[in-house]
Amino acid sequence: MENRMPDQRPDPFKDPPPRRVAALALLEQDGLFAIIHRTYWTSVAKWGLPGGSADPNELPRRAFSRHMDQKLGLRLSAGRLLAIDHAPEWPGRYREGMNLVYHATVSADAETTPGGGYDEIRWVTPDAAASVVVDHELLRLTHCVEALRSGTFVELLMGNPMN
Numbered sequence: 001m002e003n004r005m006p007d008q009r010p011d012p013f014k015d016p017p018p019r020r021v022a023a024l025a026l027l028e029q030d031g032l033f034a035i036i037h038r039t040y041w042t043s044v045a046k047w048g049l050p051g052g053s054a055d056p057n058e059l060p061r062r063a064f065s066r067h068m069d070q071k072l073g074l075r076l077s078a079g080r081l082l083a084i085d086h087a088p089e090w091p092g093r094y095r096e097g098m099n100l101v102y103h104a105t106v107s108a109d110a111e112t113t114p115g116g117g118y119d120e121i122r123w124v125t126p127d128a129a130a131s132v133v134v135d136h137e138l139l140r141l142t143h144c145v146e147a148l149r150s151g152t153f154v155e156l157l158m159g160n161p162m163n
Contacts, residue, residue, distance in 0.1 A: 020097030023064035024051030026082055026144045027074075029106040032123035033145065035133055036071075040117045047129075048137035049101065049144075050118065060100045068104070072121065073113035078102035082147040085140050085156040101144050135159070 010016075026049060027034035036050045050072060054063035064078040082101045089096040106112075112121050122132075126145050130138055139159025147154045155162045 018095050020087075020095050021054045021060060021063075022051055022097060022099045023054060023060040023067065023078065024049045024085075024099050024101045024140075025064060025068060025076075025078075026101055026103045026141070026148060027068075027076075027106050028103065028148075029110075029123055030108055032125060033129070033141065034106070034112075035122050035124055035129055035141070036114065036118045037120040037122075038117055039119050045135065045137055047132045047134075049141060050121070051099075051101075053097075061102070064100075064102050064104075067116075071114065071116035071118050073115070074106060074110060076104045076106070079104045080148075081153065082144045083140070083154045083156055085136075085159060086162075087136075087158060099140070101140065103144075103148055 025034070034050060035047050038046055038048070050067065051064065052067040052071070054060050058066075061078040065076060068074045068076045080103045082103055085099040085101065087094070087097045087099060114121050126142050129141055133141060136159035140156060143154050143156060143159065143161060
């Protein structure tokens with residue numbers, strides 16, 4: 001870090017704040033959507049959309065494909081960007097981040113192999129997801145399905161529309 005006076009703000013290009021970027025998937029198969037069960041998360045958010053953080057200098061679309069392959073055994077490319085879901089920092093739990101949600105269609109004969117922190121995948125309607133998916137995860141899923149069906153894009157803050 002450069003030497004600067006205490007009242008000077010850091011240069012956002014040379015000393016940017018930490019921010020996580022994640023690529024999530026709204027996977028669709030025969031009108032149903034994938035939710036995954038995480039082995040590593042709190043009980044509140046154990047179920048949600050598959051995906052994960054991008055590595056440094058990794059394009060979010062590339063991170064999408066990598067996570068689908070590593071965590072579900074699916075060779076997929078990111079489709080249409082449906083949403084950006086902003087997540088403010090929760091000190092001690094996670095850093096501020098942006099979750100980019102892409103759509104992808106999975107063929108009915110595709111085999112999924114949960115791994116990499118996932119131990120189950122379910123194909124559900126958004127209404128059926130409400131029995132296990134909660135809070136911002138359910139809001140994110142619901143608004144992404146709406147964006148997919150309406151051909152729109154939505155900007156979210158912890159699953160809630162910002163517009």
